[in-house]
Amino acid sequence: MTAPFNIDPIRREPVATQIARRLVEVILSGQIEPGSRMPSERQLAEAFGVGRSAMREALKALSLIGLVEVRQGDGTYLRKADTALLPEVIEWGLLLGEPRTMDLVEARQEIEIVLAGLAAQRRTDDQIARLQTELAALGSARTPAEFAEHDIAFHVTVADAAGNSALRDVHSSIQALLRAWILRALSGSRNMERSYAEHIPIVNAIVAGDAEKARCTMREHMEAAAERLAVNMPTSSDTTPLPGWPDPESGL
Secondary structure, eight states, X not given: OOOSSOOOOOOOOOHHHHHHHHHHHHHHXXXXXXXXXXXXXHHHHHHHTOOHHHHHHHHHHHHHTTSEEEETTTEEEEOOOSSTTHHHHHHHHTTOOXXXXXXXXXXXXXXXXXXXXXXXXXOXXXXXXXXXXXXXXXXXXXXXXXXXXXXXXXXXXXXXXXXXXXXXXXXXXXXXXXXXXXXXXXXXXXXXXXXXXXXXXXXXHHHHTOHHHHHHHHHHHHHHHHHHHHHHOOOTTOOOSSTTOOOTTTOO
């Protein structure tokens, strides 16, 4: 006998995913102050009644989406929110699958295009220098992780140069959730080289103060990056412990 309607089967979540969700609930409840040190890995594992390895995986996942900061030799700290939107979107980020991720990519694309145009009109000499520094760092990056950090810094600088605090805050929220996906789109040195080449005309347009060219070149870069991400997007059959937790060596 067939069911009268279509429904997806219930899927059992990995322990690390369940722990991460519970940690978010605790954090959003206000029990841990932003910027403060969290209980140790051992204390958290005992409190949740789980193994330390599972707790370590959950903390790593929250670190990848920018919710916590693991300081070697000093413990784990809850990051301070950059915007009032961040607590809600962080919880949503743990639920990201392919459709929602691509929605975020689409939203980021439009925001980046607007920011690039404004940056060309409003950038300062100091911001131009920062963009050129990050561009040079992209060109010399040797690993996807190194490239991703400078890629993020580059786009943050563009957002700062745009001079619009509301757009900058929204950009920051989206960037925090997309950070873990950026590595996935940089699968191999060839994609790193392509991405670097796409950044060059963006910088040239912003330096020249050409807003239309800045928007055009940013659009081309965002569309190419979205294509690379789509190719490397995990499917529903993947067994990745958390949707936003790729292997750093596989790249975005």
